[in-house]
Amino acid sequence: MHSRPSKGRRRILALGTGAIAAGISAMSRKAFASAMPTTPRALAFDNLHTGEHVRAVYWAGGQYVPESLAEIDHVLRDFRTNQTKAIAPDLLDLLYTITGRLGTSQPIQLISGYRSPATNAQLHARSSEVAKHSLHMDGMAADIRIPGHDLMQLRDAAMSLRAGGVGFYPHSDFVHIDVGRVRHWTGI
Secondary structure (H helix, E strand, O other), rough: OOOOOOOOHHHHHHHHHHHHHHHHHHHHHHHHHHOOOOOOEEEEEEEEEOOOOOEEEEEEEEEEEEHHHHHHHHOEEEOOOEEEOOHHHHHHHHHHHHHHHHHOOOEEEEOOOOOOOOHHHHHHHHOOOOOOOOHHHHHOOEEEEEEOOOHHHHHHHHHHHOOOOOEEEOOOEEEEEEOOOOEEEEEO
């Protein structure tokens, strides 16, 4: 007969499992980054709220291109407050890999990139679907779609990489991509 672990023991086991998952996620990102091609990497974005576009080679010659990163940061800024934050290069690499997997050179349609704490708090107050401390606030997430590819293709491509979180929002017409821990969910 097995006895149930005590509350304290269950908590320790849960914390240990979380630490193991975080370690695996970090290892997955490291393996993912080392598998990236050494050729120049370019991305194109259409910001659906501002009408701005950017197409930039953000990585070349073995390093990230600061001027291109600044252009991308500007287009992915919080359009409500006009604030920018550095977008995580890991996120750009993940988006680059997803577009490659889909075989597209179409610009990524951006619904939401960086969110200021004020914007995130406002959105969180209106919807339980918005995390209190969203990875958007850290420049580590983007809500996107890609012309010519349905949302399920985009979701499946992102999930197959196991490089972060993937939220599927078919009714809102976007897929959330982040470089946090590996997980997936379906929203409204």
